[in-house]
Amino acid sequence: MTMISVVVHGLGNIGRHAIAALEKAPDMRCLGIIRRPASLGTQAQDLRGLPDFADLEALIKAKGRPDAAIVCGPSRQAPDDAARYLAAGLHSIDSFDIHAEVPAVVRRLDEAAKKAGRVAVTAAGWDPGTDSALRALFEAMTPAGTTFTNFGRGRSMGHSVAARSIQGVADATSITIPIGGGRHSRLVYVLPEKGASPEDIKARLAADEYFSHDPLDVRFVADQAELDATADNSHGVLMERIGSSGLTSNQRLCFDMRIDNPALTAQVLVSCTRAAMRLTPGSYTLIDIPPVALLPGERMDHVARLV
Amino acid sequence: MTMISVVVHGLGNIGRHAIAALEKAPDMRCLGIIRRPASLGTQAQDLRGLPDFADLEALIKAKGRPDAAIVCGPSRQAPDDAARYLAAGLHSIDSFDIHAEVPAVVRRLDEAAKKAGRVAVTAAGWDPGTDSALRALFEAMTPAGTTFTNFGRGRSMGHSVAARSIQGVADATSITIPIGGGRHSRLVYVLPEKGASPEDIKARLAADEYFSHDPLDVRFVADQAELDATADNSHGVLMERIGSSGLTSNQRLCFDMRIDNPALTAQVLVSCTRAAMRLTPGSYTLIDIPPVALLPGERMDHVARLV
Numbered sequence: 010m011t012m013i014s015v016v017v018h019g020l021g022n023i024g025r026h027a028i029a030a031l032e033k034a035p036d037m038r039c040l041g042i043i044r045r046p047a048s049l050g051t052q053a054q055d056l057r058g059l060p061d062f063a064d065l066e067a068l069i070k071a072k073g074r075p076d077a078a079i080v081c082g083p084s085r086q087a088p089d090d091a092a093r094y095l096a097a098g099l100h101s102i103d104s105f106d107i108h109a110e111v112p113a114v115v116r117r118l119d120e121a122a123k124k125a126g127r128v129a130v131t132a133a134g135w136d137p138g139t140d141s142a143l144r145a146l147f148e149a150m151t152p153a154g155t156t157f158t159n160f161g162r163g164r165s166m167g168h169s170v171a172a173r174s175i176q177g178v179a180d181a182t183s184i185t186i187p188i189g190g191g192r193h194s195r196l197v198y199v200l201p202e203k204g205a206s207p208e209d210i211k212a213r214l215a216a217d218e219y220f221s222h223d224p225l226d227v228r229f230v231a232d233q234a235e236l237d238a239t240a241d242n243s244h245g246v247l248m249e250r251i252g253s254s255g256l257t258s259n260q261r262l263c264f265d266m267r268i269d270n271p272a273l274t275a276q277v278l279v280s281c282t283r284a285a286m287r288l289t290p291g292s293y294t295l296i297d298i299p300p301v302a303l304l305p306g307e308r309m310d311h312v313a314r315l316v
Numbered sequence: 317m318t319m320i321s322v323v324v325h326g327l328g329n330i331g332r333h334a335i336a337a338l339e340k341a342p343d344m345r346c347l348g349i350i351r352r353p354a355s356l357g358t359q360a361q362d363l364r365g366l367p368d369f370a371d372l373e374a375l376i377k378a379k380g381r382p383d384a385a386i387v388c389g390p391s392r393q394a395p396d397d398a399a400r401y402l403a404a405g406l407h408s409i410d411s412f413d414i415h416a417e418v419p420a421v422v423r424r425l426d427e428a429a430k431k432a433g434r435v436a437v438t439a440a441g442w443d444p445g446t447d448s449a450l451r452a453l454f455e456a457m458t459p460a461g462t463t464f465t466n467f468g469r470g471r472s473m474g475h476s477v478a479a480r481s482i483q484g485v486a487d488a489t490s491i492t493i494p495i496g497g498g499r500h501s502r503l504v505y506v507l508p509e510k511g512a513s514p515e516d517i518k519a520r521l522a523a524d525e526y527f528s529h530d531p532l533d534v535r536f537v538a539d540q541a542e543l544d545a546t547a548d549n550s551h552g553v554l555m556e557r558i559g560s561s562g563l564t565s566n567q568r569l570c571f572d573m574r575i576d577n578p579a580l581t582a583q584v585l586v587s588c589t590r591a592a593m594r595l596t597p598g599s600y601t602l603i604d605i606p607p608v609a610l611l612p613g614e615r616m617d618h619v620a621r622l623v
Contacts, residue, residue, distance in 0.1 A: 030562030112620045132623050139457055141623040142607045149587040149610035254583035255337030261574040268567045276561035280456040294623045296608040300449045303456035313419045316439050316448040316601045
């Protein structure tokens with residue numbers, strides 16, 4: 010089996026789990042981590058023995074050119090990071106999660122990927138990501154009907170990062186709470202910066218694209234310890250579809266998942282890295298990828314085992 | 317939108333639902349049904365106004381050449397039927413359901429499809445079929461772990477057909493009952509032929525490939541009315557996976573579906589007919605098809621809506 014060589018960009022929650030998933034993947038090896046220069050050599054236990062580098066050039070010089078980059082930085086920077094790795098001749102795989110902007114990112118990365126003769130997989134987490142593939146499959150099974158995607162209860166990584174970027178917020182945790190019918194409320198625990206106005210923080214949060222569509226409950230905490238006690242990485246989704254197949258109603262489909270959030274996102278990124286090696290140049294999301302392309306080994310073995 | 321023209325082969329449970337699903341599909345039209353000559357013109361209400369023909373040549377003469385054939389005859393005949401339609405220059409889509417024989421059928425139809433420059437989609441029901449795609453996705457999300465696929469309670473079309481083909485059986489209904497851990501018992505209601513030996517029927521059922529792997533409960537009924545009262549088309553599946561993403565355990569995935577069985581199978585066949593128009597020549601199962609290819613309309617609209 011040819012080993013797929015991978016670089017992980019970023020050593021946050023998802024990057025750390027990506028390293029772990031690569032360690033377990035029988036067909037991949039991680040050449041190293043690319044991090045901010047100021048972070049190099051820190052958090053040695055999270056590197057799991059892998060070398061870290063300030064940029065791709067330094068990694069290539071030391072380890073050779075990887076096949077693919079798994080982009081694990083902040084979501085808002087993912088399209089730029091992905092485009093840069095594509096231009097450098099690597100496949101890029103990211104879990105960009107701002108749903109409304111996904112089509113524009115798909116178009117941008119499609120052009121960049123085709124120009125480079127490489128593959129970009131974007132929005133490759135669980136939502137957007139595997140949930141997207143399930144929504145497509147559910148519609149193929151029941152073309153008329155309604156799907157509710159109910160998230161949580163759990164911490165949203167994207168929303169927590171968005172809350173932290175709000176002016177006056179020192180740190181924050183955003184919990185997603187399902188309120189039925191595919192609607193959610195957002196419970197945001199905020200550690201304010203010294204002297205920041207709580208009312209201003211609330212207003213800025215309420216105006217942010219991540220929070221403006223849902224009921225919002227902002228709670229201020231006194232210190233970091235109180236914030237850290239508010240949430241861990243548990244998350245989940247309940248996806249419900251009731252619809253009809255042909256002229257027959259009362260078809261009921263339900264997907265219920267309870268997971269460690271960054272661990273799953275990282276695993277999807279790693280599985281999509283494998284798919285990137287098998288696809289023709291261009292950009293892809295989970296709905297564009299044959300499920301078998303995500304698995305290690307030979308297609309016909311999976312046909313025999315899974316079909 | 318170019319309309320995909322389709323012929324439906326067979327007017328059993330699945331064939332009738334395939335006609336209904338084609339009626340609802342915005343991008344397809346059914347040119348007619350191919351049936352046994354002895355059946356022509358009967359069950360007019362099931363034809364829903366469509367013409368029926370004894371063979372493809374007669375249909376082509378009256379209606380022109382269809383793009384694809386949806387094969388809805390008995391499962392054991394599906395590979396031969398599919399190969400014949402491929403040789404005639406049509407895409408073929410079938411729901412062949414004998415799991416152990418799927419790889420051989422995939423290989424046979426791949427050769428036939430490539431020779432004809434057409435696409436074969438096989439094992440395109442819900443299990444094998446959409447369940448197969450879900451099993452693959454679940455493994456991509458949690459590479460280590462165990463999946464249990466628990467069917468029922470409901471009538472198995474494949475097992476009922478298999479039971480009916482047993483010597484001494486006039487008619488039969490086979491109910492699949494989940495007993496946990498992905499295991500099932502088979503409850504088979506049998507209307508015996510006059511003079512047939514119940515013990516012989518039981519022995520033949522127990523030796524059949526469809527029944528030899530599971531606990532078997534055979535019950536004999538006195539007449540057709542008693543048999544007809546035993547089961548309808550309700551069915552379902554509970555697919556459970558517990559596993560790990562990377563080094564993180566306790567990832568829990570569950571798919572729970574309650575459906576009208578032939579209606580769903582027929583809808584999957586119709587959705588796969590659409591995919592056949594978009595794929596390169598060869599044979600495919602549901603794990604080989606990008607989910608978006610199953611849906612009508614433009615990929616980027618689905619990216620915006622589902623991703």
